[in-house]
Amino acid sequence: MNNDNINLWVVGSIGIDDITTPKEARCNVLGGSVTHACAAASFFTKVGAVGVVGSDFPHEYIERYQRLGIDLSGLQQQEGATFRWSGVYESDFINRRTLKTELGVFGDFKPELPPSYRAAPYVLLGNINPELQEHLLAQVEGDPFVVADTMDLWINIARPALNRVISRVDMVMLNDSEARLLTRCHNLCNCASLILDMGPKYVVIKKGEHGAHLFTRDSTSIIPAFPVADVSDPTGAGDSFAGAFLGWLSRQNTIDIPQLRRGLCTGAVVAAYTVEAFGLESLEQLTMGKIENRYQQLLSMIDIRA
Amino acid sequence: MNNDNINLWVVGSIGIDDITTPKEARCNVLGGSVTHACAAASFFTKVGAVGVVGSDFPHEYIERYQRLGIDLSGLQQQEGATFRWSGVYESDFINRRTLKTELGVFGDFKPELPPSYRAAPYVLLGNINPELQEHLLAQVEGDPFVVADTMDLWINIARPALNRVISRVDMVMLNDSEARLLTRCHNLCNCASLILDMGPKYVVIKKGEHGAHLFTRDSTSIIPAFPVADVSDPTGAGDSFAGAFLGWLSRQNTIDIPQLRRGLCTGAVVAAYTVEAFGLESLEQLTMGKIENRYQQLLSMIDIRA
Numbered sequence: 001m002n003n004d005n006i007n008l009w010v011v012g013s014i015g016i017d018d019i020t021t022p023k024e025a026r027c028n029v030l031g032g033s034v035t036h037a038c039a040a041a042s043f044f045t046k047v048g049a050v051g052v053v054g055s056d057f058p059h060e061y062i063e064r065y066q067r068l069g070i071d072l073s074g075l076q077q078q079e080g081a082t083f084r085w086s087g088v089y090e091s092d093f094i095n096r097r098t099l100k101t102e103l104g105v106f107g108d109f110k111p112e113l114p115p116s117y118r119a120a121p122y123v124l125l126g127n128i129n130p131e132l133q134e135h136l137l138a139q140v141e142g143d144p145f146v147v148a149d150t151m152d153l154w155i156n157i158a159r160p161a162l163n164r165v166i167s168r169v170d171m172v173m174l175n176d177s178e179a180r181l182l183t184r185c186h187n188l189c190n191c192a193s194l195i196l197d198m199g200p201k202y203v204v205i206k207k208g209e210h211g212a213h214l215f216t217r218d219s220t221s222i223i224p225a226f227p228v229a230d231v232s233d234p235t236g237a238g239d240s241f242a243g244a245f246l247g248w249l250s251r252q253n254t255i256d257i258p259q260l261r262r263g264l265c266t267g268a269v270v271a272a273y274t275v276e277a278f279g280l281e282s283l284e285q286l287t288m289g290k291i292e293n294r295y296q297q298l299l300s301m302i303d304i305r306a
Numbered sequence: 307m308n309n310d311n312i313n314l315w316v317v318g319s320i321g322i323d324d325i326t327t328p329k330e331a332r333c334n335v336l337g338g339s340v341t342h343a344c345a346a347a348s349f350f351t352k353v354g355a356v357g358v359v360g361s362d363f364p365h366e367y368i369e370r371y372q373r374l375g376i377d378l379s380g381l382q383q384q385e386g387a388t389f390r391w392s393g394v395y396e397s398d399f400i401n402r403r404t405l406k407t408e409l410g411v412f413g414d415f416k417p418e419l420p421p422s423y424r425a426a427p428y429v430l431l432g433n434i435n436p437e438l439q440e441h442l443l444a445q446v447e448g449d450p451f452v453v454a455d456t457m458d459l460w461i462n463i464a465r466p467a468l469n470r471v472i473s474r475v476d477m478v479m480l481n482d483s484e485a486r487l488l489t490r491c492h493n494l495c496n497c498a499s500l501i502l503d504m505g506p507k508y509v510v511i512k513k514g515e516h517g518a519h520l521f522t523r524d525s526t527s528i529i530p531a532f533p534v535a536d537v538s539d540p541t542g543a544g545d546s547f548a549g550a551f552l553g554w555l556s557r558q559n560t561i562d563i564p565q566l567r568r569g570l571c572t573g574a575v576v577a578a579y580t581v582e583a584f585g586l587e588s589l590e591q592l593t594m595g596k597i598e599n600r601y602q603q604l605l606s607m608i609d610i611r612a
Binding site for chain 2: 033092093186187188189190193208209210211213219220221222224227228229230231258261262265299301302304305
């Protein structure tokens, strides 16, 4: 063990996004699940990125990761184009239409864990092919707390591998539509129960602006969203929620329901900051003081005993 | 003043519903906003119904109101047919298609307040023509705490009268789609701000299974929904939420943010019971012990300090 060992690593996409919202259009926004999750986690812990970028990836973006203190030993740079996504949000700032998905080097991504990541006690398996999630799980040492995300694509085309991943992780974190697709069930309490049957001890179902629920076999927790009056770009909200949650948790290093609730509320607060600007812009201005301030505000909004 | 004076009266529809859900179809279900709101309020306070039924209204239904202790001095029975509604819920148990709306005697409803209602300190103006809401407000004595509901129809066709009602009441309680229609704005924080500009001190925006928000000029409260795994019939959830809230509040008789939050959480608990069976069936089996039990459960689900 040496000082370079990280506490949390995140695997997923790194992309350059063209994003149109009802308010504004922006090109070449640094995005992807790894970007948002690592940036959010970086406030709390030593986090490493596992991802791939192409030879066209601007060095300025590497510097932005570095300024946030994100470890890049797990970042591969390969000949070819960086993953590019382009989409348009509808007037509700929730529904979106994908205009373009160009996988580039992400299409042949074969993630490997650097030695300094292998014993990390916290892992976020972001949305990639579940066979690659398995490939990475095979490289971990010890018994980390592992959270897995996925998406409709893998639920539809890679179900056996996804089921194996779900059976091996501690927590599954999905949005409501993914939970419904995975279980072919509408009611979220019942979705959670069916996912818990697949193996994980914890299920988090995200509902965007409506908050999230944490389910275990014998408890339900309601996690409020922080109300945001001025949304600029919802892209990455779910990833920054997950990243901040795990970053915060890895700093406490105690896992029980009260700590998980506090970590998820912290995730809700950081996600609320994320959507107030494009890409990483808001997180790059964020401070622990601002996080703590909104966290206390969020608590005061749900405090029934006050 | 005498013993017959009531603490809360509710005006709105009384109907006989034919309801189809993905699980079951039921005919001749006693429904309407007055029915659900008064039944929910009846656990907490002396509540009176202001509504109209036709000559076909079964005496058995009158007896059901009476068994719940609902005062019926404000109930008119007129020659003709009772209001009938028929609808089909989609697989999500939220979206619904109306098959039939037959106003009957409700189409000519001219509500009047019995003397024993005029000094009631709490009033729920359920969804009826805002001119009739105004007509009733003109009959009240003293300075009651008045909550007004409405619906898309009146927002679209009776805007001047609706604006006058909103400017005169203490609280507007709407669901999210109605708040958006009323303000032509999507973000609920901004909707609330625009409605507060219209006059009321409090705005509650209901989000069904996602809970509700209470807004004032300088505070936001997040009211969680009680998670229900087995929904039978969502009809009347919003009305029982409002009725239980105001019934509970009228019993405390203190109006501040903490009390409003507790009352709204009580509303959420009673609404969750309502949707577990058709019409009034669940509320007719309900006890204060069951309400208190779920209230404590709901609090424990959002308790971040535990």
